[in-house]
Amino acid sequence: MALDSDNEVTPEVMLAFYRLLYPFHSLFTWLNQGQIPTKLFTQREFAFTLAGDVYLRYHSFMSAEELKKQVLAFNPTRFEIGPMYSARPKDRKTVRPSAFTPLLRELVFDIDMTDYDAIRTCCSSADICARCWAFIAAAVRVLDTTLREQFGFRHMLWVYSGRRGIHLWISDADALELTDEQRRALVASLTVIEGGKDMHKKVNVRFTKQSPLPPALWGARETLNDRFGELILRNQDCFASQEGWEALLRLVSDGGIAETLREEWTGSKISSIDKWLRLRELAKGSKSLTSAVFEDILLQYTYPRIDAEVSKHRNHLLKAPFCVHPKTGRVCVPVDPSRIDEFDPVKVPTVGQLLRELNEAGEGADWQKTSLKPYVDLFDQHTKGIMNEVRLAKMKASANDVQDW
Amino acid sequence: MYKGGQQPTIKGAQPKKEADVVVLQGPYPYRLSFYDRPPLYDVTIEDFETFALDRLRILAEIEASYARNRSWDELRTVTEAQCKKYDLWLSSNTARSQFIDLERKKDHLSHFVLRLAFCRSEELRRRFVKAETTLFRVRYEKDDTKELTQFLSSQDFGWEKVDPPEKATYESELRALLPNVGDKEFKDIVFYKVKWTRVPDLVAKRRVFLRRGQAFVPTTLQASIVFHAFETQLEKALERTAKGLPRLDEDTRIVPILNNLSQGFLAGVPSEWTNATPTMDGELRAEMVDGLAKKHFPMCMRNLHESLMRDHHLKHFGRLQYGLFLKVLGLSIEEAVAFWRKSFSSITDDKFNKEYKYNIRHSYGLEGKRANYPAKSCQQILLSDQPGPSDCHGCPYRHFAPDNLQTSLLTYYSNQGLTSSNLPEIMKTVKEGHYHVACTRVFEITHTSKGVEKGQGIGSGESVTHPNQYAARSRELEKPQEGGTSSDTAMVVG
Secondary structure (H helix, E strand, C coil), X not given: XXXXXXXXXXXXXXXXXXXXXXXXXXXXXXXXXXXXXXXXXXXXXXXXXXXXXXXXXXXXXXXXXXXXXXXXXXXXXXXXXXXXXXXXXXXXXXXXXXXXXXEECXXXXXXXHHHHCCCCCCCCCCCCCHHHHHHXXXXXXXXXXXXXXXXXXXXXXXXXXXXXXXXXXXXXXXXXXXXXXXHHHHHHHHCCECCCCCCCCCECCCCXXXXXXXHHHHHHHHHHHHHHHHHHHHHCCCCCCHHHHHHXXXXXXXXXXXXXXXXXXXXXXXXXXXXXXXXXXHHCCCCCCCHHHHHHHHHHHHCCCECHHHHHCCCCCEECCCCECCCCCEECCEECHHHHHHCCHXXXXXXXXXXXXXXXXXXXCCHHHCCCHHHHHHHHHHHHHHHHHHHXXXXXXHHHHHHHC | CCCCCCCCCCCCCCCCCCCCCCCCCCCCCCCCCCCCCCCCCCCCHHHHHHHHHHHHHHHHHXXXXXXXXXXXXXXXXXXXXXXXXCCCCCCCHHHCCXXXXXXHHHHHHHHHHXXXXXXXXXXXXXXXXXXXXXXXXXXXXXXXXXXXXXXXXXXXXXXXXCCHHHHHHCHHHHHHHCCCCCHHHHHHCCEEEEEHXXXXXXXXXXXXXXXXXXXXXXXXXXXXXXXXXXXXXXXXXXXXXXXXXXXXXXXXXXXHHHHHHHHHHHCCCCCCCXXXXXXXXXXECCCHHHHHHHHHXXXXXXHHHHHHHHHCCCCHHHHHHHHHHHHHHCECHHHHHHHHHXXXXXXXHHHHHHHCHHHHHHXXXXXXXXXXXXXXXXXXXXHCCCCCCCCCCCCHHHHCCHHHHHHHHHHHHHHHCCCHHHHHHHHHHHHCCCHHHHHHHHHHHHCHHHCCCCCCECCCCECCCCHHHHHHHHHHHHCCCCCCCCCCCCCCCC
């Protein structure tokens, strides 16, 4: 990808971005869940990555202004957010080690396109295009619904990671309080693709071989069923290459059918769709090629591949929203999950573009006058939802206090 | 000793009388206990110590069972025997034994003494909770059904019965949870709703139906809720005790006993393969690794080694698994840095120093919290940190597809005598899930020329439980047989 001037990220550009555009106040209210600084902000860890890969951990701040001051002083390439500890992270050396433990933390998820390298055919590693974004879109749909319907979470913020992935931050009170053990359990229930490079069949979720799919995956099955044809057959054309269809045949439990198809497909130019239809047709006469096998294939090709380590521990750090990706210059903007299919990573504003817009808007302008505005508005709207709930919870608590009195 | 501690009120008041259930009055109405009331009476220092020691022996046996990979049935039998030996099995209410109260008092007191001894560090707390929860579980499974129901109703687990209309609404989902249950049986199964956070183990295995944060748990899995409640309550109580311990109003009699107890627990499980062994023949150097790998490494390490040589890179867990193995094999830190630097040939010095050197030094206990990390055992490799889509670590017998496994076995071990005629036998054990048996068999086949026979394993019929054990034995066999030096490993020289 050729870098035009808009995509170039120099220290000067970053400094101007932090000084004029970065929505520190919005970030503060989101983390703090209220206007008056609480421990949720003041005992929160911030970590900075400076130019030359210098990594500074355990910073903490009393207010949004103090955070901004430090960011301007460091001018980091990015900064990350950790948990709320039992003491202020910057004072951690003054307390006993056992008295410095992570207490509360948003439940976070990270989906990265590299985990899809084995199945996507359009790009590899760092590259991303609208075609492979469809994998991310499917993942967002599945996780968003599952986490809402099964786990009852409501305050979920999806953030584009600036290049080839997406992050999710869940700020419900119940999510903040989860222990590492509970986080591990939740992640395990959402992890369907297992086994390393050398394992062909990566979906093994049934209690016994022929038992139905666990109900936990029914929602995902429904969502993904609608997308399989478009995404895997048409868009990615996954079974076009020999490597592609061989991988599919390895999942076909009926050896006879696999052999027949291998003969038919070797050297042919049959499209993925026709190959799939042919397989479905042959399956009708087979005892071992049940709908369960097809469900497993569906999941293996489309089920979200999450980076589990990020979600399992409270003290894992994750890049703050609205940071700039150093390679692409794109801002890590919030994404509306209901419109995830329309989202195009290429259209996300870059830091250069924003500064130009700001320049054109004239003296004294801020992010309100740039194309960052809709994203900050989305972010603030999300925070408002959290704050409303916090307020209600407080009112309820004080009402109970009165009763106890 | 528990001054200032809150005494929780007993919930659920008195149990209802039923015809054939013996209801005991007094301090210990049930055989099982959540230990929510501390002992508030005088005890002699002798009882204080001996009761605790007896309980400790049981807990140590439980830990040893886990370390030895015993099955749940074996563990249960062993634990029950130990409990009976030390009068801690506890008779049921119907036993009409005159010792009921005495046994239960011993159980109660010993539990609380050990809490004092094991609340002090995170590590001790974790182990204590695990062992105590296991003990609770063993007793729970052998409890009288009626008494168990009574005991459960005396506690508040925050569960709510799913009423019939709701059960009907989600019938298809709930039925899918219990694929082996017939129509008629399903009618009789009661489901309970609890917050999902109370049954994390069931959520992880997708054994419950989740809706808006509520987990629907069938009666058959109800015990999970109870065990988890026991575990979390104990964890919290231990943390509270840890905070209160410095303020213990103590004479000099108790602290030495407590120290003694916690040390006994630490020494309970032998772990001969977890720390670096002194090298047998001088220093192990970076250049020697490749040669050793081809001759002495079990398949998991061989595969990591070959991947590293091929890709000039390994992902995080691969580095961890292989790096710790090499450390215990005897590779010093200087040699380890040299080895990894050489292997990661496609990256710059700068990147290596910044991104990888720290981790290598960390695993040798020279950075961060400076812990001396043991090498991963087979159990850890099999069960924790499952390999993701592009990882190479793990156990090949478990994590490889059968055809890849066969090809790799032949590539790696055919020059040591493994032929394709051995494959069916190996693949059969793999299919049955006996991965360590398959690994042990490969060891036997590849060491036939050293006189190892089928069934001998890595000496005296022992099977492989740790990759370092495999490598060490293999190297030992290679040493010239000078009049049968090693006395402890009886060996047939062919």
